[in-house]
Amino acid sequence: MTGSAPVARVLIDSPLPQLDRLFDYEIPEEFAADCAAGVRVRVPLRSAGRVADGYVIEIAERGDYSGALSQIDSVVSPVSILAPEVWALARKLADRAAGNASDIIRIAVPKRQVRVEKAWLALPEAVSTMTTDDVRPVAPMPPEFAPGRIAALINDRERVALDAVPRLVSVVDAAAPGAEPRWVGHWAVTLAAAAAHTLAQGLSAIIAVPDYRDQDQLMAALSGVVAVNRVVRMDARQSNPERYRSILACRGDEPLVIIGNRSAVYAPARNLGLIAMWDDGDPLHSEPLSPYVHARDAALVRQEQQKCALIFASHARSTEVQRLVELGWLGEVGSERAVLPKVIPTAAQESQDRLAAGARIPSAAWREARAGLERGPVLVQVARPGYAPQLSCEDCRASARCLACEGPLSLKRAGATPACSWCGALATSWRCSHCEGTRLRLVGQGSVRTAEDLGRAFPGVRVIVADGERPVMTVPHAPALVIATRGAEPIADGGYAAVLLLDGERMLARESLRVAEDCVRWWANAVALAAPGAPSVLVGVGGPLATAMATWRLSGFMSRELADRRRLRFPPAVRVATVTGSPDAVERALASIADVDGTDILGPVATDDGLRAIVRFDYAAGAATASALKAEVIRIVTSRRKRIVPGSGPVAPLPKLKLRFDDSEPFID
Secondary structure, three states: OOOOOOEEEEEEOOOOHHHOOEEEEEOOHHHOOOOOOOOEEEEEOOOOOOEEEEEEEEEEOOOOOOOOOOEOOEEOOOOOOOOHHHHHHHHHHHHHOOOOHHHHHHHHOOOOOHHHHHHHHHOOOOOOOOOHHHEOOOOOOOOOOOHHHHHHHHHOOOEEEEEOOOOEEEEOOOOOOOOOOEEEEHHHHHHHHHHHHHHHOOOEEEEEOOOHHHHHHHHHHHOOOEOHHHEEEEOOOOOHHHHHHHHHHHOOOOOOEEEEOHHHHHOOOOOEEEEEEEOOOOHHHOOOOOOOOOHHHHHHHHHHHHOOEEEEEEOOOOHHHHHHHHHOOOEEEOOOOOOOOEEEEOHHHHHHOHHHHHOOOOHHHHHHHHHHHOOOEEEEEEOOOOOEOEEEEOOOOOEOEOOOOOOEEEEOOOOOOOEEOOOOOEOOOOOOOOOOOOOEEEEOOOHHHHHHHHHHHOOOOEEEEEOOOOOOOEEOOOOEEEEEEOOOOOEEOOOEOEEEEOOHHHHHOOOOOOHHHHHHHHHHHHHOOEOOOOEEEEOOOOHHHHHHHHHOOHHHHHHHHHHHHHHHOOOOOOEEEEEEEOHHHHHHHHHHOOOOOOEEEEEEEEEOOEEEEEEEEOHHHHHHHHHHHHHHHHHHHOOOOOOOOOOOOOOOOOOOEEEEEOOOOOOOO
C-alpha cells in the first residue's frame, strides 16, 4: 500500500443503523480509472471474508489517519448511478426521520440491469440537441388559466400552493395530426405548461402524481407542448429494466420532464428548475418502506437544496400544505377568474323530510340524475366496492367475522360465497360466535349492488361499474350511469352531466384523524369531473363541511381543520414519532429525549409488540429528537449478549426498538 493513494468514502448498502455512515477505503491502482463518486463498488467488512455492496460518495486525499486502510474489493460498474444531489437528499431525509440513507437510496436507485447498462454505455456521448421543436407553443387555454403567472413563479423560483381549476380540458397530441382529442383535468394542462416553460429555460422538471390514472392525464397534456423524447416516465408499472433505463436517461445534462409516482421525487436532475406535485394529500404519496418518508417532505427538502421552483397543486389542499401557506413559506396561486362548481348539499331537505333522511338517494339526487341522463353520463360515487361491503348475523345483528382471522366478511357479488376482507377465506360453514346463528344479513351497498338498484330504477340506461377490480379510464359522451368508488372515477368526454356523491355519512364515520380532509379531497376530485354548470349533489353531509363544498371555500375549511389540530397538538401542527419495542428499550429511548424542549410523550401503553409510545415534538426540536432516538437504536443493535453458560436457565430476549416518524395515522391502531 502506498501512503499517497486516494481514498474512497463509501456508503455501505445495509439496513444496519450502525453502518449508516461513510467508511474510508483505499483505491487500488487498477481501479483508479473507474472509481468515481456515485459508482457501485464492493468492499470488505471487518469480519473475515465478508464483502458488502456500497456506493462511492466522494474521492478524497488521505487524511490524518496513518494506519493501513482496507482496499476496495471491486468496482461493480463504472457508471456513476448515484447522483450527488440524490445522495445529499437521502442523507438529509434519513437524518430527519432517524433512518438509514441506504434505505432511501434503495428506493431512488433501482437494481443494476447489466444489459441495459451495456447498451447505454455503447451509445455515443450525449450532446445537447435541444431544438425549438422540443418545446411547442402552449395551446390557447380557457380565460381562467394564468400562463404568465405560472411562468413568473418558475423564473423567480417561487414555492406555491396552486388551487387547480375544477374543470376538464380537451387536448390534442401535436405529434399525431388527426388524432382524437383527449379530455384531461385542467390541473394536468397547468402542470404541463409549467414543465414546458421550465424546459424552455434549459432546466429539468419533476412532476409526481399519485397513480397511473393521473399520469395518463399528464402524459396526454404534455404531448401537446413537449416533444416525446424530452419526457421520461418513472413509475411502479415499469419493469426493472425500463426503470433502470429511465434512471440512466436522467443522468445526462440535457433538460428533461420527469414524471411518475412518489419515487420520481428522487430522480437525478442536476439542473432542476421545477418540482411539482399533484394532490399531495393522496395516501399513495406516502412511502410504506422504512424510513417512511412522504414524497411531499422529500420535495420540500430537495427544493431547499437545489433552489428550484416548487408547486403543490390540488383541488383541495392538505393540512400540511395549508400550514406552510399560513406560515408564509408557500405562496398561493388561484385562477384569474373564479370558476365555482355547482355543489348541492341535500342536508337541508333531509332535515325537513323524515323519509328523505332515511333514503340513501334523496329525491333531489334522483331529479338531478334523471335530468342529467337526458344530456349525457351521470357519475355516482360510492364508498365501497363489491356487492355488500359488510355482513351481519340475521338473528343477533352482530357483525359477521371470519372464523380464521376475525376479519369482516363481505360479499363481492350477488349469489357469491361470503369471504373475509382481510385473509380472503371463504365463509362456507360460518356460525355466529354470539348466538350460534348461521344466516347472514346484508349491511350496506357496494358499487355492484348500487349498480343493480340504479339499473332497475333507470331501465334501458347503460350502467358502468368502475372500481379496483374493474378499472375504467374514460367513458363516451352518451347517457350512462357510472358507478365508481372514490379515486376510480373515469373521465367522461366533455364532463359528466351530473355527479352524485353518495355515502357521505359512511365516509365520515371512518376512524381517522384525517377523515374530513380525505372526504373533501375525494369529493372535490369527483366534482372536478363535471361539465361546466352541471350539478353535483352531496348526500348525507351537513354543517361546515357541506358549506365549504357548496361555496368552494375549501382552503378555509382546511384552515379551520388545522386550527383544531393546533389546539390539540395533533399533526401537522406538530410532528410525531411512534416508539415501539421491549419495555426497557422504550423506557430508555423516552428518557433520552426527556430534556429536549418542545416534546411531550403519550403513553407508553402495552401492545402485542411490547410497549408503544407517541412522541409529539415541535418542528424546531426535530433534529435533536431524531438524533437522540436513532442513537438509542444504534446502542441496542450493537449491544452484545454475554456468553451463555450451558444449563444456566432461560435466556432473556434481546431488546427491540422500532421508530416511525411522521406517521399519517399515529393515533389509530
